[in-house]
Amino acid sequence: MCRARRKLVKKQQRKRRRQKQAKERDKLEEEAQNLRLLQPDYQKWLQKQQEMEEFQRLVAEREHQDAEECWLRCEAIAQRQFRIDEAKRRREQEEVDRLQREQAKERAEREETQRKQREEELRKAAKAAAEFDAMMESMAEYLNNPRVEKPPKHLLRVMETQPGERPCEFFSRTNCCRYGHACTFNHRRPMLARILLIRHFFNHSMLREQRTHKEYASAEEHLELTEQDLRSDYDEFFDDAVEELEKFGQIVNFRTVRNTLEHLRGNVFVEYTNERSALRAFTSLQGRFYASKRLSVEFSNLKTWRGAVCGT
Structure with missing residues (x-):
């Protein structure tokens, strides 16, 4: 107990000594500061320090203001770019919608045209079938009825492949054409x-066409076909x-x-x-x-x- 008490007393003594030394140090620094304040050079230095601090404060405020203005400008630019992008996206979407509508319209028109073509083809096929049946009946009647001396006029008509076009001279002369149905001239039949x-x-x-192979070019003549054979x-x-x-x-x-x-x-x-x-x-x-x-x-x-x- 005595040792602990002595230890505590010594600790408190050391603490009081440190506090006393600190007070004396602060007092000396305060006196030194007061002495420095009385010196003109130090006052000028303090004034410069204050001016520098004020300048730094103003610079900091200016930088802060500039940074805020820059942020506002960037924000305004970003907002404008967003509006531009949004308008562009709307225009692109409108263009896509317009193209889709046009494609749908074209598809509908194409389907309608194809439907009409199919109906027209069916109508023509039915008409052709009816004409063919009527023609076959007329032919059968003409063949089987000996009292009909001359063929009906509708059986004597001429069919044309390209009505309105110039007649194919070769077909008119030989009833044959090397181009067949692909000929652009008119074939009358x-x-x-x-x-x-x-x-x-x-x-x-x-x-x-005779194309004699070179291997058989020297073959004996009596082994080849002649005009007499033809x-x-x-x-x-x-x-x-x-x-x-x-x-x-x-x-x-x-x-x-x-x-x-x-x-x-x-x-x-x-x-x-x-x-x-x-x-x-x-x-x-x-x-x-x-x-x-x-x-x-x-x-x-x-x-x-x-x-x-x-x-x-």
Whole structure:
């Protein structure tokens, strides 16, 4: 207990001594400060310090004001940019909506046009089917009724591929065209006529373009086909074809085109004495086969045989 008390007393004594020393130090500093205040140089220094502190305060206020103004400007710029972006986004969205509306309108118009086209095609198909049925009835009546001497006028009309266009001269002369349905000129073809055109009816290797391979260029001549072979094969074909075609009526002309061009090769023209015989042959030959090939038969309106056959 005594030791602790002494320890506490010593501690309090040290504390009082420190407090006393601190007071004396503060008193000395205060006296020194008072002495310095009386000195003109120190007063000038204090005044400068005050001026500097005031200047720093003003600078700080100015910087704060500038920073605030800069922030306000940045905020104003950001707000303006936001409004610009928002307006741009609205314009883009409006443009997208407009394009979508236009596309929807175009799609609707296209669908409506397609619907009308389908309806028109169905109407034309129905009309064509009705015309075809009426034509077939007329043909059947003309074939089966011997009292009707002349064919009905509506069976004698001419069909055109390009109405209003200039007639295809080659088709008018030969009833054939290398361009077929793709020809831009007008092909006039009769619904009924005394002449039948059977495309590629006669088939022979000598009518195809001859391209002799160099390996066989020196082959013996007696091993190759000759004009005599072509004539012999054609005579056999002629006898066979005429015998079959005469079942439908009397034949006036039987002409075969000798030409290596693909659209003319082996075409056969058969002319009957009247349209009834030609129509009977036409209806009977449709869909039939000859030499493993399906026959393609149509009516022809040739003007002269020389233009159709000679020189081709």
